[in-house]
Amino acid sequence: MAHWEDLHDGWTLTGAGEEVAATVPGCVHTDLLAAGRIPDPYLDRNEHELRWIGETDWRYATTFDWQPDDESNVDLVCDGLDTIATIVLNGVEVGRTFNMHRSYRFAVKEHLREGKNDLTITFASAAKYASALEERLGTLPRAGYPEPFNFIRKMACNFGWDWGPTLVTAGIWKPIRLHSWSVARFDEVRPLVTVDGSTGRVEVLVRLHDDEERVPVRVTADIGDLTASLDMAAGENEASLVLEAEDAALWWPHGYGDQQLYDLAVTLDSDDGEALDSWTKRIGFRTVELDTSADELGSAFTIKVNGQPIFAKGANWIPDDCFPTRVDETRYRARLEQAKEAHLDLLRIWGGGIYEQDTFYDLCDELGILVWQDFLFACAAYPEVSPIVEEIVPEARENVVRLMPHPSLVLWNGNNENIWGWFDWGWQSSIGDRGWGKTYYLETLPSVVAEVDPTRPYWPGSPYSGTFDLQPNVDEHGCKHIWDVWNQVDYTHYRDYVPRFVAEFGFQGPPAWSTLTRAVHDDPLAPDSPGVLSHQKAGGGNDKLDRGLAAHFTMPSNVEDWHWLTQLNQARALTVGIEHFRSHHGRCMGTVVWQLNDCWPVTSWAAVDGDGRRKPLWYALRNVYAPRLLTFQPRKDGLTLVAVNDAASPWSGTVTIERRSFAGEVLARFEAQLEIAPRATQEVQLPAESAAVAADSELLVASADGERAFWFFGEDKDLSYPPAEYDLEVDGQSVRVTARTLLRDLSLFADRLAPDAYADDLLVTLLPGESHTFTIHNAPKLSAASLVKPVVRCVND
Template identity: 35%
Template sequence: MALTRLKLEDGWTFRQSDGSSAEDWLPVRAVPSQVHLDLLANDKIADPMIDLNELSVRWIAEKDWIYRAQFKKPTKLETQEAVITDLIFEGLDTFATVRLNGNEILKSDNMFLSHRVDISSLLDNENVLEITFDSAMLRGRQLVEEHSHEHTFYVRQTEVSRVPVRKAQYNWGWDWGPILMTAGPWRPVYLEQYVSRIDDVWTHCEVSEDLKACSGHVFAKVAGAGSKPVTLSLSLNGTSVWEKECLADSDGLAAADLHIENPELWYPFGYGSQTRYELRASLASSDRKSKLIGFRRSELIQEKDEFGKSFYFRINGHDVFAGGSCWIPADSFLSQITAERYYDWMKLMVEGNQHMLRIWGGGIYEDDALFNACDELGILVWHDFQFACASYPTYPSYLQSVELEARQNLRRLRSHPSIVIWAGNNEDYQVQERYHLDYDYEGDKDPQSWLKTSFPARYTYEYLLPKIVKEEDPFMVYHPSSPWGDGKPTTDATVGDIHQWNIWHGAMNRYQETYMLSGRFVSEFGMEAYPHLKTIRHMIQDPEQQYPGSMMMDFRNKAIDHERRMVAYVAENFQVKYDLESYTHLTQVVQAETMLFAYKSWRREWGRPGARKCGGVLVWQLNDCWPTMSWAVVDYFLIKKPAFYAIANALKPLAVGIARTYHEWTAGHSDPTLPYRDTKFDLWVVSSRPESVKVQVTVRLISIRSGEILDHHLNEEITAQANSTTEILKDHIVVAGDPKLRDTARPFDLAKYDPYVIHAVMKIGDEVISTDTSWPQPLKYLSFANRDVKFKALSPTKLCVSAARPVKGLVFQETGAEKFSDNGFDLVPGEDKIVNIEGIRLESLSYTYIGAPQGSMAVSLSA
């Protein structure tokens, strides 16, 4: 008989474990859930996402909680065979003791595990299920104390109690998120009845180098009575392409060889189709399990070259520049993230021309809904194992839990073609460096000896996890850490990946210096910005606190030294206005400028085959877990900051770039006039297209004061080389307007100088493919008066924007209800900017730009 499943989602109650009366039990919204959400639904706490309310709910972290459900005994299946009833927990957060009718049936101490318990012999007609969740924070402190004699628990960002606990590490707070220690059945709970069932079906297959064949094995795992025949099949668009019947062995494993000629392959978006086959295992009429899988040849290319050792991805023979983002959990309360919300996030990746998402090691092994979206949309995924910013222990029970965690999640996720790399952790080798922990990469190759050092987690990252990956997903790429490169210092820019935090953190380099800060693969970098005003006014609802630097604004930003760092970047580059609207805009333009400088200069280093100096750039970060100001380029409510659009423009399949010579302007005795005197610039085109293409590139020099075109400098047809960077001009010297004003032998007269932008336009035929504008730096030295910005409606959803003089950082206020084709852009005279806008009436828009006469203005449509 067919398997039946009953979700246990309704009728739950919960209470604090030290409650004693019937009145202490409160209704649960629905399972999956977490305790903060249920307390909030019962009006027992204020919303932790608002004002200072996070502080008022921290007591929850040190309490134990009980969840209870009652259910009737399921109707027995109509069969003469023995029926098994399982209770399945897809995720318990985190120290959980489960009792059924008073009998203890499960103890779990790992949030990342799922559990299946045979309860056939324990069922009554009426059943009571209770789950007690112990405080993860208190248990973590106990574990630190218990194991302190054998391990030193070094930790960054949070208190040390998180390190021995297998729970989402960001729950202890991070420099972008609150301290919200969750507990509860955070993933679904359900009953299953069956005689026999398919536990899993999967493949271990490799696409040949010439892409003409796919060979390997198909497996199915069977549970339950008897050794019944299993039918394994593969189909494409409803048409069978392969089928085989086989028997499971004594361990329930069925296996068959697979060989497909000329398979249809899965590609990242923009490189080909996202073809997926349906893989199915069937047990007669008892059960069937199917999943969509994709075949692709995925390689991480690490070859010695003139720059050191490369680090880039090759998918189905195509070198792919992995421009994209890092991902943190999309909510502080994971149980409320819907599949639709995951899909909306992933659609933004495609909209932003971002090909890779890196799932960070301090969150969770993400939900299948995220990977289903990535598979469908063609997004490459880099997934960290869940370790971050600490020196983790290796005592036996801990390693056993880690191994089970790794195997379970690899088995759950190995069929997703979007996942192309697993990394052992996030920044744990930086912890090793900071605290001078033992690490002899070249000299000590004995994994057992690593367990006896002050850095025993090397055993986990360089022995245990790669071994498990090889066994569970043999053609998957494994990388020991992010960042990491052949055991060299994590800042080594010649090998592996780097986290480039000398912008914002560290040396606080100016964003104009990004061209000096690249690596073989930049897997983290970032710049903070405020979210849009609607989000600010939602998260801080006290009007008297809605100003930069207020108590609530400071509390909301969790980054260390956030205000001094943010104001330094704003003040170095812009004339500072400190009202909320103006300062919000300035922080957003700083972030967008950082993204523009970084992505275009590092993508320029994509170079050519055999000389890929930089293989990818992943901004920290795409998203937020609560409404806040952070490094996110899209906020908690999926409202895009201008930085999102800057990245999208820099990552177009064909993009033109301009760079002026960088000169410091505030370092000691530096000459702040040099950016005005120096007229050199570089011009290039970078392409991800598989074929060379003819493009028309035009360069104009335009007066910032008057809007006059000072020089039609270039108008040439260029061949943009296939999947390469095409250098057009290098250190090219121009003289615009009066050449005497560029004469370094003459005294510099700022009043007479006419500063200009260098504006490049790339076209194919009459279609504008890409533009870039280079401004003299810093922008605060320039006057942006009298820009004369005009708006004209071309249709109810199409707006033409123009200006008489160059405009920097025009930003329309977004609320999340509307969709813009571009935002936060520059304007130059003679070039109309066409913006497609959906979800709002054009006359309802408000906007601002650098130097605007007031914080924001309403759009006035001309006839």
């Protein structure tokens, strides 16, 4: 009877004169940290003192018991080794690895002995390996990052990024096991899931690996009460079984329908009925396509699920920790539920990270979150020669096979920004006639996807316009990245673009106050104190934050006001961009903000910080990604109200637009009828007297069916805000705020009361006489006396 044996116990780690107990799966940094040999790399400037770890060779060793059995084969299966590893069993080298992103299997029965067995895995320094390979092959350009991450198949952001530290890891980062088996085992199981009318169809493609004693076997596939079986003669290694489910319930992204999932089980038995191997996954019946058809504007970039065009309300996903083994199911679920609660229906797994663990995709299936998966190439030219070129097909094939059962996975993307770099970043002169990755993106990867999983679309890169005859980052074609706004101009310039799909755009803000002060202990704390700057990885990042503030606010004079206003400005920036893009629904069919999450405590573009706390941007995303949205938009013909209906039902009703003074007086009033089909928009042109430029103490308010929009006729620094006045009522964990004056972007920062506390709402604008009740989670006993600045903030406080 085939069986698996985990080899996760009894490991030690040695290197640089250190010897500590090792946790497997894990990595060197977490083992040294657990043993008290290094300070926390995430605190203060510790990262810079720990570079030696990535420049050191490390040795993992364990001793395990093994008893012979009746199985004719025993394999050592390494699901993930990071990265340059030599595996030695009982003094015999059984294998070497060069790729963090794939698994390895080594036949080891002849090297095992009854009783005690010694296993060692030595990891050569990934940093030194990559540098040596770069020196041998010749430098290829990277997007401003000094470390040669493009010369090794490893998580690129380990080498530092403009939001991440340089912490070059090593270790056994996924399970390692012995697999004892006879006759045959599954080498691949590939379910091709399609839908024809009301019939869900699964073609299960099986490939076997046999031993010398191969006999006839039977493969069986089951979904519920549906079964298909096939006998395979000795020497047959590939089979196809088809299951058809009449009236199958479809899988949909959330907001479009239910997430119906089915258990698909595939078993392998010998001719005498002995169980040889098994495979089980959850699948969902749905179709997916990427519509890139030509139209009068250029060409579309629209994801369709079950024939339904989806306006993607998304965010980019990076590894949630520099040390991925610390991200367990609980943490994945917390982050993905935060995404869904903010109405995100798509996450793009960015190409400088990892193919995430199975749990991530399982949860996306369950929660109805679409996944756009990059192949792991980012912001650099990649060698197309040995030893890199030999790794690409095995890595790609394994991960396509592993992930293809997941209905949430809807798009494979060849790379992040590499085609853009070749066109526009001055790479061509330094690359010359050498390969730089183009063959991977236009030939190798699409061939793998077409062969292995033809049910899903592939796109060569982001950004990309669909052809090398066009610049890759244009509005009219394909997917676009918008970074000149953060880097060069004010965020109101998002309105200069109407892309078909924007796959990256973002604006920075610091982490939550409790996250910042846990990670940085500068005294005094300041925006430019050493620890804060060490947790700001973007080139000129603080200068760009200041430039962004100066366009809208009086510059803050202390760190607490700086923290509040830069967080607020981040939320404002993305609100402006997303409202503009959503107002062009139909032409633009997706916004994927940079980024949902962080891998450590840092000033960054994330909506959820490195400690898992929601920044004001998260609340802004929840508001601006709501299925129904009212937004004032400046158009060529004047100020226009756009009502966006991304719900499944029509939106009918009356919208009321009022011009008010900051004191609350209604100066003008206008009504219009809304009649909006599902997944559509309606524009309401404002009368001249309502939209005319007003005094610095007036605003517009639009209301319809509980949705509201505000328009202020100037920048905050130029408006005559009244000093904030309000009344507080505390009832348990509820705080009711009643405005006596205008309160703009009222926020309650509960983490200043207790690190785990948070409010259910933020960035609430109230007119005089209006009230709002905040619910505070995980807070100690509340009192009105504790709810003062800086716990309670608004723009005009």
